[in-house]
Amino acid sequence: MFLLDQADRLYRLPGALFERMLLDPGGHPVRQFSGARIRMIDMLVQLENRQPIDVAWMSCHVLTFDASGCLDPGAFERHQRARADLGLAALSGTFDRSASVVDAATHFVARGGGWTPSPGMLQRLRDVALGKSACARLSLRRGPRTPPSR
Template sequence: MFLLDQEDRLYRLPNAKFDQILRDPASCRFTRFAGTRVRMTDVAVELVDRQPIRVVWITFGFLAFDNDGYFDFNAFDRHQRARAELALALTTTEPKGERLVVDATDRFVAQGGRWTPSRSLQRLIDAAALEQVKCTRL
């Protein structure tokens, strides 16, 4: 997992640290991100002999931090729930094969929790995930 600041600097966020801030947001303070909404990317890589060889999948989202630098769990949870509800609604059909009407609220909330990188930024993220580029570890 990586966080990107406003200047596109990458910060590696270990999964254990992310799990910790999900369980107990008050346990981790990130003053460099205080009062901001930071882009986040979650990357899965294939390993051979413990060496990363390729990016398997990647997702993009945001993490919000309050003015003191603590993770805003409620904002994250709202986006995750909206994405899940949207995905479930899109796979559900009426008995006659007609699509259900999807509440647009979920669509807008879910979209507000995603972003798309430029090609150059995508290459930088891939290189960091494959350990070809060094970045600050949080």
């Protein structure tokens, strides 16, 4: 996983750290992201002889951080649920283009939780994922525990 800040600085986000941020946001604030919406990229990299050879899958999300730098897991879950609902509706054949306002709200929520990288950014992401370029690893500076804002 990778995070991309407002200045297009790229950070590697270990999956275990992201899991802890979701489960205990107050215990894992990222002060540099305080009050921001940060782009996240989740990638599945194909390996051959333990070497990365291709990006097999990529998904782009937006993470919301409160004023203390704590991840808002509720916003992330709402976006993920809306994206899943839209995908399942399309697969099941229940997707109706003349959707009601409620269905339009699902589209709006899903769209707010995702983004599409430019061709240049896509190449940069692929290069980092395949080990052709380096990026910083996100680290949390430990400080006092911050309760999540509600």
